[in-house]
Amino acid sequence: MIIGTTKELKNHEYRVGLTPDNVMTYVSQGHTVYVETGAGMGAGFADEEYVAAGATILSTPKEVFDIADMIVKVKEPEKCEWDMLRPGQILYTYLHLAACKELAEKLMEKQVKAVAFETITDEQGNLPCLRPMSQIAGRLSIQEGAKYIESSYGGRGILLGGVPGVERGKIVIIGGGIAGTYAAKAAVGIDAQVTLLDVNPNRLAYLEDIFGASVTTLYSTEANIRKCLQEADLVIGSVLIPGASTPKLVRREHLKLMKKGAVIVDIAIDQGGCCESSHTTTHDNPVFIEEGVVHYCVGNMPGAVPYTSTIALSNSTFRYGMMMADYGLETAAAMDAGLANGINIYAHKCTNKNVADSLGLEFVPAAELMN
Numbered sequence: 001m002i003i004g005t006t007k008e009l010k011n012h013e014y015r016v017g018l019t020p021d022n023v024m025t026y027v028s029q030g031h032t033v034y035v036e037t038g039a040g041m042g043a044g045f046a047d048e049e050y051v052a053a054g055a056t057i058l059s060t061p062k063e064v065f066d067i068a069d070m071i072v073k074v075k076e077p078e079k080c081e082w083d084m085l086r087p088g089q090i091l092y093t094y095l096h097l098a099a100c101k102e103l104a105e106k107l108m109e110k111q112v113k114a115v116a117f118e119t120i121t122d123e124q125g126n127l128p129c130l131r132p133m134s135q136i137a138g139r140l141s142i143q144e145g146a147k148y149i150e151s152s153y154g155g156r157g158i159l160l161g162g163v164p165g166v167e168r169g170k171i172v173i174i175g176g177g178i179a180g181t182y183a184a185k186a187a188v189g190i191d192a193q194v195t196l197l198d199v200n201p202n203r204l205a206y207l208e209d210i211f212g213a214s215v216t217t218l219y220s221t222e223a224n225i226r227k228c229l230q231e232a233d234l235v236i237g238s239v240l241i242p243g244a245s246t247p248k249l250v251r252r253e254h255l256k257l258m259k260k261g262a263v264i265v266d267i268a269i270d271q272g273g274c275c276e277s278s279h280t281t282t283h284d285n286p287v288f289i290e291e292g293v294v295h296y297c298v299g300n301m302p303g304a305v306p307y308t309s310t311i312a313l314s315n316s317t318f319r320y321g322m323m324m325a326d327y328g329l330e331t332a333a334a335m336d337a338g339l340a341n342g343i344n345i346y347a348h349k350c351t352n353k354n355v356a357d358s359l360g361l362e363f364v365p366a367a368e369l370m371n
Helices: 020-028 047-054 061-067 101-109 131-148 178-189 200-212 221-233 267-271 308-325 329-336 353-359 366-371
Strands: 001-006 032-036 057-058 069-072 090-092 113-116 170-174 193-198 215-219 234-237 261-268 287-290 293-296 343-346
Touching: 001 061, 001 193, 020 047, 020 293, 032 047, 032 061, 047 057, 047 113, 057 261, 069 170, 069 308, 090 234, 101 343, 101 353, 101 366, 113 200, 131 200, 131 234, 131 293, 131 308, 170 178, 170 221, 178 200, 178 353, 193 200, 193 221, 193 293, 200 215, 234 267, 267 366, 308 329, 329 366, 343 366
Parallel strands: 001 032, 001 069, 032 057, 069 090, 090 113, 170 193, 170 234, 193 215, 234 261, 261 293
Antiparallel strands: 113 343, 287 293
């Protein structure tokens, strides 16, 4: 198979879909790899490293799209890339289609075989290709929240870890999945007061076991959310329904309950955000203030640490990419049901139920289209 990767175009997105190590393994298995010049520079990988690994460097993204059977990216394609996609081409990347119906419709129109990192599952039903970025985003959420609660950014001007004689800041984490758990680890690490809410009693019991008394766990109800928001200095939104739009658990009316200068970091913004007032921001302009509350809603948070993120991501995604390269998407999906769950668009149909339900599209199982 011919595999290609291009430079990411999203604002301050420095990750890259393939590392030189990935390229070397693809080439050793008889595949051909094309890389757009400069694609890996932001993550610390020079063109020369890709050439040494066996790749061919091309000057433009269009050249890569024109020749590759499978395009491996990190983020969803930007509008200027949409028309470069070809019928039957595999697009393997984060897609987050529930937040962008226009992209979903374009992929169907182009008859692209779109495989989304975020909906691939493993044998236990976990999300192996989403997990590493959730871990990074969780840790970064505390780092960014601690910065933007400073008074120079419109925040309350407090030190979340406190000092002797001064109360520590209160961090509220909504959603106890991977991102929420790693946010809690970082929050405990700076000695903040931490409360974590989730709707899964088993998950809450697990979190209480690992954190003990350092984290207060609460069942997520409207009453508990309201109470926690009133007390919070920093709120982390880390709610996830795989493939689907995120429910709006923090509504505009809730902002009036919060302290002026409190901060919300909405990790869930890729899927639409769990705060009604959230809209996607960029690393260039990461925050806005509404009702006196600072909102941080950067859609590609792990892009700020591209070396760590690229390697962590490729450690998880490469296995499935190699399966598709070796056997083709259809055979690979028949061999691995978890990979099949990653197929969001196939043969101009939406093949992920959560995505289809979120966008009001017809859902057709991929297996029916492949037979």
